[in-house]
Amino acid sequence: MPVTEILERTRAYVRDNFLYMRPDFVLGDDDPLLAKGVIDSMGVMEMIGFLTSEFGIAVADExxxxxxxxxxxxxxxxxxxxxRQTEAA
Incomplete structure (x- = not known):
């Protein structure tokens, strides 16, 4: 899957799940999600769930x-x- 498609899907997920109450908030692709207050530790866990279901990857604790x-x-x-690692295996 092209990185641009991953970016688009991830942007949409962040917007729809974390910024829905802040429609005027502008978030750049390189802006730090935690430092900008977009997500917190629970949001990180939600993001991992999204990545697993949307892209079929496992995210290890480390x-x-x-x-x-x-x-x-x-x-x-x-x-x-x-x-890429999954495809190569």
């Missing part, structure tokens, strides 16, 4: 990091990399 899940673009890179 992969729950700011580097992997800190922004929409980080999530897209992480999902793309996980998908």
């Amino acid at each position: 992969e729950v990091t700011e580097e992997n899940l800190g922004s929409v673009s980080a999530i897209a890179r992480f999902v793309s990399g996980k998908a």
Whole structure:
């Protein structure tokens, strides 16, 4: 799946599930989700559930990091990399 499609789906999920009460909030793909107050620790868990159901990837405990899940673009890179690993296996 192209990274652009992962970005679009992830953006839509964040908008629909975390920003629905803040329609004027502008979130860039590289903006930090936690630092901007978009998601909290429970939101991270919801995001993991979304990634599992939407993209069919498993997220290990040690992969729950700011580097992997800190922004929409980080999530897209992480999902793309996980998908490539799954395809190669």
